[in-house]
Amino acid sequence: MSNLEASYNLILDNLREISEIENFYFKPIKPKLSDIELISLIILAEFKSIDSEHQLFRDIKGFEIEPKIDRSVYNRRKRKLFPFIEEIRMKMVDKLNESENYFVVDSMPLEICKLSRSSRSRICKDVDYAYPNKRFCASQNLHFYGYKLHAVCSISGVFQSFDISPASVHDIHYLQDIKLQISDCVLLGDKGYLSQTIQLDLFNEVNIELETPKRKNQKDYKPQFYQFKKYRKRIETLFSQLCDQFMIRRNYAKTFEGFKTRILAKITTLTTIQFLNRFIFDRNINNLKINLV
Template sequence: MNAPHIVTSYVVIDDVLELIGHTDDTRTRVSSAEILTVAIVAAKYFQNHHERALCLLQQTGYLPKLSVSRFNRRLHALQDILLLIASLLGEMMATGNVFVIDTMPVPVCKRVRAARCRKVQGDDYLGYCASKRAYYCGWQLHLVCDATGVPVAFELLPARWDELTLVQDLLSLLPEGSVVVADKGYISDTDQQLSYINGRVRLVPKQRRNMRGNTTQDAELIRTHRSRIETVNSQPEKMGLQRLHARTNPGFALKVLASLLALTFTNIV
């Protein structure tokens, strides 16, 4: 574990909680900032295994004694706060006017177990990941990051839904004059025109071989930021985002949010 990363995560979260006016009960021995820091450490270093992260942080003196069950109750009570922090940090830490957007699978289980899965049910959750050539049951995460890899906007959609379903909602969160680099899955003349008309945001997807190619300027832009798209995919994957284990849907969403916050701190620390 990286001690400066842990301390920085705690300090930033504590400052944001103070900024939004969040206060803890005077009887609590472990603050909300410490609870959220444990979740982020678990996402970054322990593939979202909260018990391991909690035990290790207690053994190294970062936290006082706290049971796993009590930690889980405190963390679930802070779910809305966690979402707010992720959104605020995306707005505050983002730099530049070039962003990248990509989609990654977030399986709940393998396709063969879909019939027995209780968390998500129905054909909408049966998806296919072309890059991995694998079917799965679960969600797809749409993630918009700045050029340094800091998440700015994100959304979970059922795995089978079209990638372009919420693209306008995500792009509307970006400042005027932004340029968004995307892969071939985001090719849509309509969405490119709408994003520019509604928010002066230019969507630049990589064109397929059988289509009219990108302009020289756009091709250079895509080439420059292509590696960031790959990194945006690989970093959450290394954190175990595609191998999450949770007993409930709120618990699953919590671990996704913690992974995104861990990604934010990884790319700013």
């Protein structure tokens, strides 16, 4: 058995324990490859940085699963499994972040094409509510065209929740969604999340204490607690890992549904490796550049 197939079997065995269901939605004809096996294949491809479906099906040639799935239906089924992949991810997150009280919020740019092509690009323009647009990212000194990835992670480095918005949406609007996802905790953000109104709203409604550094020209300015600064770097490291190992900025999707499914697959893969590191191998959960077997 090859290393690739052994890794696939390890991922599949653990996902079966987590989900306890093989197929998630009704199909007129029962497929040879179950939904949980397909999700394991998606995670394997992202873990091995195989971004091309053509390359993936070349690599699994000779595997037991090879005759069970055709490349023509792989992507269609992958998109349909979006809510169920997120459900599996949340089950892992609930175990990993079980005793966490401190979280970090931040965003990163997701470029779908170069600015020079933006005026004629048709990528992700199939739905009216999610048109990509232009924005300037101050932290990277970058003008880009596409979306923003907004995310909340624990200080141990596990993504609790995330969302995608057009690039022009300000970071602070994501805090309205956070109220539905977490409560009774301390949330650390950068100066982009400064808002006394939002701060009071979060505290009064869901008991979230929003901690952001003050600007030097603000009244009663004092430097942010050193440990909070250190915690905030955790999410920046995660974003770097998504860019480096999981190539989150490389986009082959043509529709918004395909784009958001790719993003979810990469974040779910990162969470799966963290889950295996903690509960199977008993090692540092953020040691991602490893062989599973």
